[in-house]
Structure formats: structure tokens, C-alpha cells
Amino acid sequence: MNFQTCSALRQAVAVAIVVAGCATSHEVPETYAWAPVRPPAVPGTGLPTPGQPGQVRPQALPRSPHKRVLPLTREPGLWAGDAPRASKEPEANPTPEKSSANRRDPPAPVTTKRRRPECEPTPVPHAGEDPLHNECADKFPPNRYPGKDVLVGGKRFDALQVGVRVLWEIKTHRFDTYNAFIQRMTILEEVPLLQEERDIAEACGYDFIVGVSTQAHKDALLQQDPRLFIVVTGCKR
Template identity: 45%
Template sequence: MGIGLCVLVAPEIVVGAVIVTGVVVVGFAIKEALDAYELKRGRPEVRPAPETRPVPETKPAPPEVLAKRRPKPEPKGPDFPPLGPTETSERERRPKCEPIPVPHLGGNDPHNMCADRIPNNSFPGWDVFVNGKNFDALQLATRTLWDVKTDDFDKHSPHSQKFFIKMKLGEIQRERRLAEECGYNFVVGVRSEAHKIALERADRSLDVIVMDWC
């Protein structure tokens, strides 16, 4: 009743109140709009998911194509050991040229006596082992190895002498080759001139000496 009375008494006041009331309503609407904008701004923007398309299935390539694409391994040779000489084999084949005195083979004292009496024999009473072979004597001063033959050559028939030379020549030549591989000279000692001539006829490169001290 009092409020109505005031409106009736002062209409300008009522108009002012309406104006104020309108301002309050507009301000409240602006605040709600700002709050809604801030809320929308703080949340991440949700976009619709892109349309997914099915991935086309790839068919495996046929075996023939795979075989062509796959790199072929290089052919390897047979698993054989190397054919070239190895260090061990070279060492084994290398001549052992250092002279080593060894006891006489024994069983033939006249033979050993002739060998021990060779002039300038460096190892009387011994054989000398060089390059895998026992030699009867060694003269170090002249680097000469000896093979002594004490057979009674003159007592045999001419036919037996030829056979004897033929049987012994191969071994004599082998001994000379072994001596020369180590840088030694090689001499054959015999007891007769006939034996010397027969050996020189069979191989003119042989150095044959008649042992006149036997």
C-alpha cells in the first residue's frame, strides 16, 4: 500500500526505477553471455572425426615374382683346403743343412777306418748327418761331404762290375743332390782305379777319388 502510494505520488521515480530495472536485466544478460564465452573458450574444440576409408587389401605376390626379386647368393667354391704350400709344409721341406755328427752305422770296420782317415776329416770316428742323410765324412775347410765305397771291385767279373755300378749309381746321385742342396761339394771315395773309371763312365759329373790310405 505504501509502495503504490509512492508510485502515485512521484511518477518520475517510477520511470527511473523501470530504467534501473532495465539496466539490471541487460547487465545480467551480458554477464551470462560472457560466462558462456569463457566456458566455451576453456574447453577444447571438438571436431567431428574425419571419415575413415577402408584400407585396400594387398594380395601377396606369387612365388615366381618373389623368386625373381630375391637376390641370389653368389656361388661359393668347394670347401677344399688351399693348394698352396703352408708355412709348416715349407718348414718340413726345407733342407736341414747343419752338419750333425752321429755314430758310425757299424758292422764294417774297414769301411769306417777308411772314412776316419780321410785327410782333414772334421769328425773322425763319426758319420755326419746332413739333409736327412748319413755321410761318411765331412771336410769343413772345403765344405765337402764324402761317400766311401770299400768294395773289392777289381775281383768281380766285367759283367758283375757293370751290374754293381748300375745298382749303386742311383743312390750315389741322390747323395750328391742332397749335398748340393745345402751348398756342399760331394766326393766318392773308392779303393781302386778300375772302380773310379767305371763310375766316371757311368756319370761324368761325379768327383771320384782313389783312397790310397786304405
């Protein structure tokens, strides 16, 4: 090969290299149409239809190797923060101040007051021999036991009024016909006896009434003892 031929060959090679470089630097890359494949969704849920391509099954999270231990509680299901309150032992003997709010006193026993035997009214024959006096004692209150006195607390009373617990002492003498001295002596004699009868009647649960014939007799007795209950009967002998 002569010199001219070699020179021509070298020039041809150089031109080929230059042309190849230019072609490589100006080459336009190919374009690809790419889009993710989305499976159709289940109506109303937005989740992919099972078995469609592109579905990814959720993976379970790994369990921690550390086991959480909660403090012991007296009742199951309580949070650990409630354990100290729930596990507090109740007091064996709570003080009255703490337990009074939840404590109810037992109802008071129902007791019936029983009358003493001597307070039971016992009919006995009239002690006096005065028919007018006895008639007034039977009819005016009126007497529960006609023709009888009533023995209560060891004391005779002229009548026990019908339907109520009232004992009577009847006086039928004409006090207004006495002179001042006799009136005074009569009042001084009657008042202590009437007071004794009143105390016995009240101790046995009875009221006590004195029946007199005149207003003058009533006024004289009240002047001596205003606590006496006195009624003018109008009965006279």
C-alpha cells in the same frame, strides 16, 4: 751676327763633325789580358782542392717521377728477364725420365743366406760295422768328426772334410776282383745312390766327393756319370 760670321760658324761646325767621325772610325779598341782562374789540383787525383775558387760542385740529377716496377720473382735479386724462368712452378710429380738423372736408387739390402736347419751337419755314429771302412772315412778326407757319420739333409754321409764344406762317400770294396756281371750290377746299383747324395749335398751348399779303392772302380763310375767327382783312396778291406 752678320752673314760672314754665320758662314764661318757653320764651316767650323762641319769641320768638327768630320774630324769626330774620322776619329771614331779609326779608334783602336783596348786590349784586355784574360785567363781562366784554375784552382790547384789535389795531388794524384786531378780534382780541385776543396774551397778554392772556381770549384763547381756537381749537382744531383733530378729523379724520375715514374717508379720502375719489376715483375715478381720467386727469388730476390733476379733480373726481370729471368722472372719467367725463376717463377716457373716445379712439377708436383716429375716423370721417371726427368727425375732419373738426379735420382739414386737405394742400395740393395744386404742379405745373408741362412742355411736350412736340415742342412746343418749333425754327427751320428757310423752306421756300418766295417772297421777298415770307418778308419778310411776318418783319416783320408780327413773327417771333421772322427768315429762319426754326418747327417745332412736327412742323408748319412761317411765324412765331412776338415776345414772345407765337402761331404764324402767312401767305397772300400775290391771292385777290380769282381767279374764283369758283378761289376755291371754294382755300378747300376751305386750310381743312382751317389747321384741322390750329390744332389742333397749341393742343395745344402756342400761339394760331394766319392772315394774308391781302385782306378777300375773310378773309371766304371765315370763312364756311367761323368759329373761325379771321384778320388782313388787306396783304402782296401
